[in-house]
Amino acid sequence: MKIANIALATKPAEVDEITLEGRRVRVWNVDLPLDQVTLDPANPRIANSVALTPTQNVAQLQTDLENVLWEDPDVRDLYRQVLINGGLIERVIVRQDGRVVEGNCRTVVYRKLRNNQPTEALWTTIPSRVLPDDIAERDVAILLGEMHVAGKNTWSPFEKAGHIYRMHRDFALTQDEIAHRLRMSKSKINYLIRSFETMKLRYLRQFPAPGNIRKFSYFEELYKSPELRKWIDLDSNAEDNFVEWVGTGKLNQGAHVRELVSIVRNPDALQAMNEHGFVEAKRVLEEDDPAVSSKLFRHMREMTEELEQARIDDIGRVRKGQNVAAKRIVLDMHRALTHFIELCGIDRKSNDG
Numbered sequence: 255m256k257i258a259n260i261a262l263a264t265k266p267a268e269v270d271e272i273t274l275e276g277r278r279v280r281v282w283n284v285d286l287p288l289d290q291v292t293l294d295p296a297n298p299r300i301a302n303s304v305a306l307t308p309t310q311n312v313a314q315l316q317t318d319l320e321n322v323l324w325e326d327p328d329v330r331d332l333y334r335q336v337l338i339n340g341g342l343i344e345r346v347i348v349r350q351d352g353r354v355v356e357g358n359c360r361t362v363v364y365r366k367l368r369n370n371q372p373t374e375a376l377w378t379t380i381p382s383r384v385l386p387d388d389i390a391e392r393d394v395a396i397l398l399g400e401m402h403v404a405g406k407n408t409w410s411p412f413e414k415a416g417h418i419y420r421m422h423r424d425f426a427l428t429q430d431e432i433a434h435r436l437r438m439s440k441s442k443i444n445y446l447i448r449s450f451e452t453m454k455l456r457y458l459r460q461f462p463a464p465g466n467i468r469k470f471s472y473f474e475e476l477y478k479s480p481e482l483r484k485w486i487d488l489d490s491n492a493e494d495n496f497v498e499w500v501g502t503g504k505l506n507q508g509a510h511v512r513e514l515v516s517i518v519r520n521p522d523a524l525q526a527m528n529e530h531g532f533v534e535a536k537r538v539l540e541e542d543d544p545a546v547s548s549k550l551f552r553h554m555r556e557m558t559e560e561l562e563q564a565r566i567d568d569i570g571r572v573r574k575g576q577n578v579a580a581k582r583i584v585l586d587m588h589r590a591l592t593h594f595i596e597l598c599g600i601d602r603k604s605n606d607g
Contacts, residue, residue, distance in 0.1 A: 270383065274393055280386060283345060285379040288364055290352045293319040297358050323362045333363045345381040347397075355385065355394055356401060392425040396435065403436050412470035415450035422447055445477035452477075452493060461501035472500050475511035482511075485518045492518075495528060504531035 268283040293316055323329050336342060346357025354361050361380060368377035385394070399421060403414050418436070421427045422443075429447070433440040453473045458466060476482050476496060486492045499505040505514075510532050517523045517535045520542065527535035536547065545551040571580040 272397075274397055279389065279393075281347075282384040284382055284384060286348065286352065286382045286384075288361075288368060288378055288380050291346070291348055291354060291361055291380055291382065292316060292352050293323075293358050293361060294354050295319060297354070319358070320362050320365060323359055324366065326359075329359045329362060332359055333366055336360070336363050337367060341376065342381050345383045347383045347385065349385055349389075350387045356398060395421050395425050399432075399436055410467075410470075411474060412450070412453070412467045415446040415470065415474070416454070418443060419447050419450040419454075445483075446474070448477045448483075449473040452497070456493065457497045457501060460497060466501075469500055469508070471508040472505065472511055475508060476514075479512070479515060481515045482518070489518075499527065499531070506532070 270281050270283050271278045272281055273279070295315060342360055344357075344360075346360050347355045348357075349355060364377055364380045367374075371377060395417070399417055403409070403417055409417070418432055421432050422429065427435075429440050429443045432438075433443045436443075449470065450473075453467075453470055457469075457473070476486070486496075496505075504527065505511065513532075513536070514527075516539055517527050517532075520539060522542075523535045523538040526538045540547045545555050568580075571577040572584050
């Protein structure tokens with residue numbers, strides 16, 4: 255089999271092989287003219303941003319794709335690494351029409367280096383690995399999953415989830431199949447698909463700024479929680495509310511998503527969340543339950559529950575009087591609690607709770 259781009263290469267092609275789905279696939283290692291290599295709009299690293307502002311002009315689309323990638327600080331870091339190294343450590347992977355399958359960021363870096371060093375011949379071609387013309391898109395998706403989701407060259411969490419979503423939706427792989435191939439649990443595959451779907455189809459349509467993809471962790475935390483998934487499933491407004499909270503800054507830290515479990519259980523706190531945001535919702539919770547924000551009260555509650563369910567053998571250590579250390583721990587706690595009660599001005603004889 256020949257490849258169309260061999261004629262365009264500056265050096266003879268070297269035949270190589272990769273293993274895919276248990277079969278050997280022949281590929282060609284070759285340096286291709288940079289102008290013949292095009293960025294792929296369907297690639298998970300860029301598709302979910304550029305798709306928000308599509309264009310029919312091919313040249314303009316390439317420019318849009320390049321600009322989106324160049325805004326990523328990681329790509330600028332890669333630029334410096336490639337410049338210092340004097341080239342790529344790993345070849346990009348392309349189809350026979352020159353469309354990049356894997357290595358869009360490296361391609362952008364080469365374009366920028368060529369623009370900045372127009373007299374340097376090194377940046378006029380890019381080391382490539384060309385796939386055969388009969389390889390299916392489904393096989394390409396599996397290859398990328400192995401490389402960037404299960405492998406060491408991982409995409410960002412948003413890109414990774416987007417690829418899993420595409421494997422499931424576009425190529426009809428079951429969640430069990432994806433979990434097996436990518437060495438993940440089925441439950442993780444499920445919540446990544448739901449997280450990506452909500453963020454891509456609901457959140458980014460309302461709040462399309464490119465930087466917003468960095469808030470994927472909010473959605474991942476949402477669907478990772480069994481309690482919050484139940485809230486989403488039972489309340490028809492829950493998903494819309496969550497999208498609005500993230501988009502408007504009412505929920506401005508991903509870690510706060512974990513605390514939503516208590517908020518959505520409390521009608522007053524949930525109303526405060528909808529109207530004012532996380533800080534006010536947390537204040538409402540604290541009024542009802544100081545253990546929400548106080549480590550001391552939280553530990554006291556936990557210790558109360560432990561004492562009420564104390565094991566016979568632990569009680570025996572103190573009652574028999576043979577374990578001096580155990581008895582000292584109990585007496586120290588009694589003394590500290592008595593002192594705390596006195597400081598709080600609580601009348602232990604009263605019945606005010």
